[in-house]
Amino acid sequence: MGHGELKVTADVPGGLSTKHNERSKWAVDPQCPVRDVLDRIGDKWSTLVLGTLASGPHRFSAVQRAIPDISKRMLTQTLRDLERDGLIARTVFPTKPPSVEYRLTPLGETILEPLTVLVQWADRSRAAIKNARQAYDAAS
Amino acid sequence: MGHGELKVTADVPGGLSTKHNERSKWAVDPQCPVRDVLDRIGDKWSTLVLGTLASGPHRFSAVQRAIPDISKRMLTQTLRDLERDGLIARTVFPTKPPSVEYRLTPLGETILEPLTVLVQWADRSRAAIKNARQAYDAAS
């Protein structure tokens, strides 16, 4: 008890992994889904960009306006990585000056729900975490 | 259409955020929940440690065995950060040699479900992402 009622353990006995692993060695696999997903969205900007595009297609400069403190360099790189992974699509309109539109692909839209679940957790837990930090820092 | 049926937009019109923000400026707030959560679990090891402790309390060396390629330095630091945020609890047994046990707190257990949702997405999407990468790299 104490851990038996965890929803996660009902489906994934070894912890957070989902299958194709025996027992608790899931963290060993360098291609385990945990590492896989975090390498993808664990960087500083990917989720912000995905969240921005969640409300519809944006041009390069529009994304940058939505995330004011991202540099052009990191925005370009983040967009490229997401495009390479098939999460967003890039469309160039050969106008003068050129205009480029970014939008979520169908695959990219499927990540919004998992991200939303995570963000909602963060929102609900913010106060508790803040308190925990203050208690920890006060005790140290 | 195209974005109107997104589940995420039903609850969170501005994108991934959940509330207390007007329109699409959610990414501007440095304390926005997206950045908040990613600063917490977006590092290389936190989720692996949380996933390991999901199956029950572990001693320091047991966590290290579960995640073979983490260094003692990073394991210590990751455990400290998670403890500070109130997600895990540290219990010292004054035996000789000393033994220390780590376990999820009630708060820490609440993050397992969001993480599981994300991991399951990664698992389901792995093939699609792999294909997208190959197509992108072939076209470049």
Added chain:
DNA sequence: CAGAATCCTATGAGATACTG
């Protein structure tokens, strides 16, 4: 406008050695 190129720095993280 939408980048590409270059330079630079801060930090994440590994390796190793030491200790109560």
Added chain:
DNA sequence: CAGTATCTCATAGGATTCTG
């Protein structure tokens, strides 16, 4: 056993300048 203390390196990421 469960850390701490250094040292070192790779890379994420910022600032700036240039261009089709």
